[in-house]
Amino acid sequence: MTTVFEAKGLVGRRTHVLIIGVGKYTYGIGGADQKPETFGLMQLTSPPVSAKALIAWFLGPQFEPQRPGFSNPSAPLASLEALISEDGPVRVEIPGGERELDPAKAANVKTAFNRWRARVQADQGSTAILYFCGHGQSTGRQYAFFEDVLEQDGREFENGFDVEATLYSLRTVAQDSQIHFWIDSCREVSAAMLLQPDACPRPLFSASLIRPVIAKAMSLLYAAGAGQIAFSKEGQVSRFTTALIKSLSGCAGTRRSGAPIWEVKPGELGRAVGLLLDAENRTAARRQSSASTTDAECDSIVEMTQAPTATVSLDLVPEHLRANSEVFLRGQTGLITRHCGNGPVSVDVPKGYYDIGARSTAAAFADKLLQGEDIVPPVYAHTFEVV
Amino acid sequence: MKSLTVRIRHARDLRAMSYRAVYPADSSSFPIRVEDPTGGVLSEGVAGEYEPLLLTFADPESHEVLYVKLLSPNGRSVVQRVHYGPSTDALVQFVIGSADVPDWARWASPRVASKLVQSSEISSSARGAISRFRNVWVKLWRFDEGSWRQVAIAPSEKEAIASAKQIELNLQEGSHLLQLGSASLPWFFVALPARGVCRVLLTPQRVMSTQDIPLQVVLTSSRPEAETLLEFLSRDELGAAGSIATYLLERKYEDPTSAIAGAYYLLRSGGWREIPIWWFDNLYASFPWSSDAALILLVVSLRRGLTLTSEIETAYQMLSEVLTRGLPMFAEAHRLMLEASTVLDQARRAPEDEGGAAMTVRLLAPEGLEATLATYAALAAARAEMGSAFAFYGDFPDRPSANRQTGAAPERCDSPEAGENDFEPLQTASLELGFTSSGNARRARARRVSRKTATLLKDL
Numbered sequence: 005m006t007t008v009f010e011a012k013g014l015v016g017r018r019t020h021v022l023i024i025g026v027g028k029y030t031y032g033i034g035g036a037d038q039k040p041e042t043f044g045l046m047q048l049t050s051p052p053v054s055a056k057a058l059i060a061w062f063l064g065p066q067f068e069p070q071r072p073g074f075s076n077p078s079a080p081l082a083s084l085e086a087l088i089s090e091d092g093p094v095r096v097e098i099p100g101g102e103r104e105l106d107p108a109k110a111a112n113v114k115t116a117f118n119r120w121r122a123r124v125q126a127d128q129g130s131t132a133i134l135y136f137c138g139h140g141q142s143t144g145r146q147y148a149f150f151e152d153v154l155e156q157d158g159r160e161f162e163n164g165f166d167v168e169a170t171l172y173s174l175r176t177v178a179q180d181s182q183i184h185f186w187i188d189s190c191r192e193v194s195a196a197m198l199l200q201p202d203a204c205p206r207p208l209f210s211a212s213l214i215r216p217v218i219a220k221a222m223s224l225l226y227a228a229g230a231g232q233i234a235f236s237k238e239g240q241v242s243r244f245t246t247a248l249i250k251s252l253s254g255c256a257g258t259r260r261s262g263a264p265i266w267e268v269k270p271g272e273l274g275r276a277v278g279l280l281l282d283a284e285n286r287t288a289a290r291r292q293s294s295a296s297t298t299d300a301e302c303d304s305i306v307e308m309t310q311a312p313t314a315t316v317s318l319d320l321v322p323e324h325l326r327a328n329s330e331v332f333l334r335g336q337t338g339l340i341t342r343h344c345g346n347g348p349v350s351v352d353v354p355k356g357y358y359d360i361g362a363r364s365t366a367a368a369f370a371d372k373l374l375q376g377e378d379i380v381p382p383v384y385a386h387t388f389e390v391v
Numbered sequence: 392m393k394s395l396t397v398r399i400r401h402a403r404d405l406r407a408m409s410y411r412a413v414y415p416a417d418s419s420s421f422p423i424r425v426e427d428p429t430g431g432v433l434s435e436g437v438a439g440e441y442e443p444l445l446l447t448f449a450d451p452e453s454h455e456v457l458y459v460k461l462l463s464p465n466g467r468s469v470v471q472r473v474h475y476g477p478s479t480d481a482l483v484q485f486v487i488g489s490a491d492v493p494d495w496a497r498w499a500s501p502r503v504a505s506k507l508v509q510s511s512e513i514s515s516s517a518r519g520a521i522s523r524f525r526n527v528w529v530k531l532w533r534f535d536e537g538s539w540r541q542v543a544i545a546p547s548e549k550e551a552i553a554s555a556k557q558i559e560l561n562l563q564e565g566s567h568l569l570q571l572g573s574a575s576l577p578w579f580f581v582a583l584p585a586r587g588v589c590r591v592l593l594t595p596q597r598v599m600s601t602q603d604i605p606l607q608v609v610l611t612s613s614r615p616e617a618e619t620l621l622e623f624l625s626r627d628e629l630g631a632a633g634s635i636a637t638y639l640l641e642r643k644y645e646d647p648t649s650a651i652a653g654a655y656y657l658l659r660s661g662g663w664r665e666i667p668i669w670w671f672d673n674l675y676a677s678f679p680w681s682s683d684a685a686l687i688l689l690v691v692s693l694r695r696g697l698t699l700t701s702e703i704e705t706a707y708q709m710l711s712e713v714l715t716r717g718l719p720m721f722a723e724a725h726r727l728m729l730e731a732s733t734v735l736d737q738a739r740r741a742p743e744d745e746g747g748a749a750m751t752v753r754l755l756a757p758e759g760l761e762a763t764l765a766t767y768a769a770l771a772a773a774r775a776e777m778g779s780a781f782a783f784y785g786d787f788p789d790r791p792s793a794n795r796q797t798g799a800a801p802e803r804c805d806s807p808e809a810g811e812n813d814f815e816p817l818q819t820a821s822l823e824l825g826f827t828s829s830g831n832a833r834r835a836r837a838r839r840v841s842r843k844t845a846t847l848l849k850d851l
Contacts, residue, residue: 144771144793145733168729169737176696193772193793201768210741213703213734213752216696221661230774231793259431271629296627297726300661311429336428356429357458357472376458376472378430 006106006116008098009063009084017303018082019074019131021062022120024150025055026108026138028089031154039154043141043196050236051137052090054188054245058135059086059096061249066099072253076307079131083123085116089138089151108138109152110163117208121174129180129220131305136167137245140189142231143198145169147205148189161197164205168224173211175219182220182302184270188227188244190234221300223270225277229295235288243292247280248273252305254312255280255381257355260304266311266355267304274298280382311354314381319348320362320372320388328366331388334359335379348387355381362388393475397423397436397444397459398484401497419501419615421485422462422623422634433457435630437638438485459483462631463501464622495550495557499592499609502622502778507555507594519554519595521848524606527573528800528845532580532788534566534717539788544846547588555594558851562589565680566717568788569608571848576606577795580788582720582781584612585647585681593848608777617652621779624659625722632656648720650674651683655723663691682716683724685709690727693734703755710735711763718770718788719781725774732767766791800845 011018029035032045062084064073074081087108088094094105106112124132139149149164156162167187174183197204227234227244236242241249256276257266274296285291318331331349332341335358342349344362361373369390377384399421420439425446426432438444438461448457457473473481488500492507500507506519531544548559564586572578583589589612596607611618616639623632636656639649654674657663663671668691675688689709697703710731713719719728739756741749766789773791775782785791786801 142772144768144774145729166733166737169733172730172734173737198768198772198793201764206740207737210737210749211734212741212749213693213697213706213738217694229776231772259427259429261432271627274627298627298629299659301629301633354429357426357470376470378458378460378468378470 005103006085006087006112007083007119008059008086008096008103008105009066009081011080011082014080014082017079017129017131018127019076019079019133019305020082020120020123020127021084021133022116022135023055023059023062023084023086023088024108024113024134024136024138024148025051025053025086025088025090026136026149026151027052028091028107028151029139029149029153030151032139039157039160041160042154043160043194045139045149045154048138049239050242051188052088052094053240054137054236054242055086055088055135056094056096057241057249058245059084061252063098067097074252074306076131076304078304078307082127082130083120085120087112087116108150110150113150113165114208121177121209124174124178124181124183127181130178130182131303132174132178132181132183133186133305134170134184135186135188137188137242140167140187140191141194141197142191143194143201143204144230145204146187146189146191146226147194147197148187149205159203161203161205166205166207169207170209171222171224173207173209175217175222176211176215177209178219180218180220183222184225184302184305185223186225186248188234188242188248191226191228191230191232193231221270221298221302223274223296223298223302225270225274226295227292229293232293233290235290235292243281243284243288244277244294247277247284247294250280250382251276254308254310257306257308257312257381259311259355264309266308268306268308269304270296270298270302273305276381283383311356312381313352313354314379315383316351316353316358316360316379317348317383317385318342318344318351318360318362318388319386320344320390322390325364325368325390328368329362329364329390331362332360334361353379355379360386362390364390393448393479394481395425395446395448395457395459395473396480396482397438397446398482399438399440399443399461400484400486401440402486402488402490402492419498419619420635420638421487421501421619422631424460424462426458426460428456428458435634437634457481461485462623462628464619464626465502465504466626493550493552495548495590496552496555496592498590498611498613498615499555499557499594501619502609503555503592503594503607504597507552517553521551521554521556521594523595524573524576524593525847525849527571527576527606527848529848529851530570530800530845531560532568532570533563534568534788537715539568544851546851548590549851555592556848556851557590557592560589560591562586566682566720568718570788570845571606571608572797572800574797574799577604577784577797578786578801579604579775579777579782579784580791581608581610581775581777582718584610584614584720585678587612604775604777608780608782610780612646612648614646614648614652617646617649618779620652620656621721621723624655625779629659633660636660647678647681647684650677651681651687651721654687655683655721655727658687658690658727659723663694668692668695680716681720682713683719683721685716686713686719686724686727686731689713689731693731700751700755703752704757707735707755707757707760710767711757711759714763714766722777722779722781724781725771728767729771732764732771736764769793 027048062074064071089107146167152163256268256272363371425434436444546558550557567583568580592609620635739752769791772793773783
């Protein structure tokens with residue numbers, strides 16, 4: 005079973021999601037039926053966890069409205085297809101119970117994709133989201149691999165898909181739709197695939213040259229830059245998917261003009277994911293940079309009624325002046341003042357513009373003030389240097 | 392009703408009164424966004440040094456305090472707060488750059504990630520010192536009669552400060568590439584503007600992403616709005632690009648850079664649907680040496696759908712023509728080359744039950760299509776990030792490579808038929824792709840024919 009969720013009776017613009025997570029590679033290194041030539045494809049532990057996390061995020065409010073997750077009254081969740089490959093059966097929690105998912109083998113993915121595509125095609129103006137997490141390689145064009153890649157000798161890469169070609173084809177059949185692909189995989193260039201272009205995977209759907217582009221907009225968000233690698237910790241949600249979920253949950257939110265609505269659009273989503281990964285790069289052993297591209301202004305993927313919050317961390321140096329000092333923050337939440345004798349002060353505030361400053365209660369230094377600081381989630385940090 | 396005026400002033404040394412005649416490209420315009428305290432966008436527009444932005448707000452109660460944000464093409468933004476008080480008018484002025492940046496480098500200030508600084512502020516060993524790259528070699532290539540030839544670098548002007556070096560080149564019409572590399576800098580190519588005076592500024596780049604090259608190459612052909620637009624497109628900043636594009640599209644295109652930048656924006660924004668095909672035909676015909684113009688027309692044609700067999704034939708021919716015109720100038724072309732080659736490649740491979748006319752398409756595909764597609768694939772795999780400029784890694788212009796090779800400037804070994812002073816292109820080079828060749832490359836008696844050598848950056 006791949007249909008995890010399907011809402012009936014919705015009218016207007018709707019959102020259809022397809023999630024694919026591949027951790028088990030039957031013919032890869034350490035697989036149950038390992039091939040002599042594996043092209044370096046090993047078993048992965050993060051993609052099933054990452055895919056489940058994203059499924060849980062999309063379904064959250066379906067369990068109870070207050071649970072964090074996907075929200076968009078202008079384009080509510082209408083369907084979710086999911087396939088996950090890992091050792092043993094894969095079950096996910098759904099409203100009213102559990103569902104066992106089909107493994108992400110080529111035939112299953114194709115069936116689920118066609119079901120998802122049919123819904124998108126039938127729903128003029130819909131939002132279509134495809135998420136993939138697993139092995140990927142590039143020839144300049146990006147390819148993603150399913151559980152049974154390497155199965156066919158001589159056509160080793162057949163059980164995968166051509167990411168860009170699939171997206172370009174969809175544009176010609178999804179009237180007024182907005183199509184978003186989020187690809188959490190490596191993008192290293194594969195010499196084997198470059199030298200055998202005929203062996204590369206095909207798109208999940210091929211369009212004819214006759215068809216014009218009829219979709220309204222599309223976006224493509226990659227976990228890694230061209231030729232680069234995507235990372236995750238063993239058995240944990242990947243760095244990209246963590247940043248993706250954070251960004252969708254509000255980090256990428258901007259306020260709609262003239263309305264108390266915060267919306268996440270693809271351009272901002274790409275930027276927020278990039279910033280979160282950059283922030284992690286400061287301490288991570290290996291750097292990862294995402295890449296995104298957007299065609300045409302899109303409607304919001306997510307809409308929220310609450311402003312996203314940022315953690316503001318304020319400190320001052322030299323340390324010996326902290327004892328009789330306070331830092332403050334002034335903006336839409338009023339004036340917030342904190343003593344900083346114990347070190348950096350953290351305050352959560354809604355995104356927006358704030359004046360921040362530091363002053364000494366013992367007149368040990370001149371007041372410091374920064375006016376109109378643009379506080380953007382997830383974190384804003386500033387250290388006042390006072391003399 | 393409240394009003395807001397946003398002015399741009401470029402910091403400059405007023406003693407250099409004649410600077411504008413010499414360096415007009417620093418007078419660029421910038422997207423401006425006016426936001427309320429929660430970050431909600433109230434208004435957007437473009438402000439330039441000679442065209443301030445004038446805005447009015449109908450709801451004064453909720454706009455006591457506003458934040459005016461200038462979006463810079465280097466990815467940064469600058470914010471100023473406006474507090475109206477009892478007044479109904481406000482003026483905001485942004486000063487671009489600093490007065491201690493020399494006039495010749497001022498145009499680049501909004502486009503470089505690092506600060507341009509004078510000698511007194513930086514030691515030669517510092518991370519931001521251009522002298523770190525003194526042993527970088529540089530070559531200039533020109534596409535001439537169907538092949539790439541190395542030509543001598545003859546700058547008409549040279550300038551330098553501690554953090555940057557600039558050369559001015561006077562280019563003929565057509566496709567040019569600048570190639571740089573060293574023992575630690577991977578060999579890469581950057582496409583230069585089409586014709587006329589082109590300024591090339593080189594400055595160390597703060598490495599932010601895994602894709603950044605540590606030496607930033609910034610180019611101008613003195614078309615500031617078009618170049619700003621392309622920078623925003625390369626950063627996927629469609630909103631900011633839209634403001635500049637509106638400003639640009641209201642003016643006549645009189646030069647290829649502006650026309651091509653406008654067309655690239657139309658393709659990104661969806662605006663291509665509203666533009667008649669003859670506009671793109673004119674672009675293609677007006678600049679017959681422009682690879683970008685051919686690519687733009689090809690992609691528009693594909694997006695409109697090809698209904699006649701003659702249209703399909705033409706599309707495949709144009710896929711090849713993009714390359715026979717040289718190479719594109721702008722990074723945006725990487726996306727469109729991928730799109731065009733993917734769509735045309737897949738159309739001939741599609742099963743009959745999906746794409747329908749695959750058999751017909753296969754019959755219409757011209758000879759040499761495989762080599763053309765291989766070149767597209769090689770360029771996609773070799774893509775380098777250098778702002779809005781079309782850039783890729785490789786050793787020779789016709790051998791883009793995913794491998795990031797380093798070392799002394801490569802010299803081509805080729806057949807004895809090659810000219811004394813030129814490099815004959817390898818016919819199968821594009822298939823090599825930086826990896827082990829399939830062995831089809833011409834196995835002529837190799838002989839070194841290079842007479843031109845690379846120039847070291849320190850000698851420029």
